[in-house]
Amino acid sequence: DARVTQTPRDKVTEMGQEVTMRCQPILGHNTVFWYRQTMMQGLELLAYFRNRAPLDDSGMPKDRFSAEMPDATLATLKIQPSEPRDSAVYFCASGQSSGGFGELFFGEGSRLTVL
Amino acid sequence: DQQVKQNSPSLSVQEGRISILNCDYTNSMFDYFLWYKKYPAEGPTFLISISSIKDKNEDGRFTVFLNKSAKHLSLHIVPSQPGDSAVYFCAASNSGGSNYKLTFGKGTLLTVNP
Numbered sequence: 171d172a173r174v175t176q177t178p179r180d181k182v183t184e185m186g187q188e189v190t191m192r193c194q195p196i197l198g199h200n201t202v203f204w205y206r207q208t209m210m211q212g213l214e215l216l217a218y219f220r221n222r223a224p225l226d227d228s229g230m231p232k233d234r235f236s237a238e239m240p241d242a243t244l245a246t247l248k249i250q251p252s253e254p255r256d257s258a259v260y261f262c263a264s265g266q267s268s269g270g271f272g273e274l275f276f277g278e279g280s281r282l283t284v285l
Numbered sequence: 286d287q288q289v290k291q292n293s294p295s296l297s298v299q300e301g302r303i304s305i306l307n308c309d310y311t312n313s314m315f316d317y318f319l320w321y322k323k324y325p326a327e328g329p330t331f332l333i334s335i336s337s338i339k340d341k342n343e344d345g346r347f348t349v350f351l352n353k354s355a356k357h358l359s360l361h362i363v364p365s366q367p368g369d370s371a372v373y374f375c376a377a378s379n380s381g382g383s384n385y386k387l388t389f390g391k392g393t394l395l396t397v398n399p
Contacts, residue, residue: 174328203386203387205389211391212291212374212389212390212391212392213329213374213389213391213392214389215386215387215388215389218386225386226386261328261329263328273319273331273334274331274387275331276321276328276329276330277328278326278327278328279326279327279328
């Protein structure tokens with residue numbers, strides 16, 4: 171049963187600490203997305219990759235957020251330093267963009283609470 | 286600037302009745318539209334989609350209607366069931382070129398009462 175795997179599921183940290191969230195996309199998918207869900211904004215796109223290359227990270231606060239894909243099986247989203255306003259659920263999603271549009275498959279999310 | 290808008294944060298219907306969830310978009314380049322369903326503590330899951338070359342797509346109890354001139358789409362669920370209670374996200378994409386990202390609305394919480 172192929173699925174997107176995210177870790178950690180829940181993270182509570184203090185302001186100023188570094189937070190790293192990890193995502194294992196579905197094997198064979200070539201696009202990976204990071205979304206953030208908040209009550210006010212719904213699902214916001216932070217960054218996405220195609221064939222491991224970053225295509226768009228305009229939704230990320232560049233001074234504190236960074237997203238990488240060290241290899242095809244791992245995507246990371248790092249926040250340094252974290253702030254209370256970063257508290258949200260962060261979703262990773264993967265898809266296959268070959269010859270047309272395909273649906274995205276989401277992980278279960280990483281709930282981040284910054285105190 | 287919200288390019289995909291779901292103006293109703295919540296909707297409550299009785300079991301067996303029709304649920305109608307609405308979505309508006311502003312970007313005329315969008316040509317592919319999807320609905321995702323999300324239960325608490327889970328990620329969104331794909332429900333149904335429609336291409337701009339169609340005005341209706343049906344899958345069982347779920348039907349999506351697209352009105353391109355009004356830049357409006359709606360999801361109909363008939364009959365509604367308590368298990369349909371979830372947050373529904375409308376999403377849109379420009380499927381042309383090399384850009385496959387989805388732009389989501391803020392979601393509508395559907396509650397189906399037994």
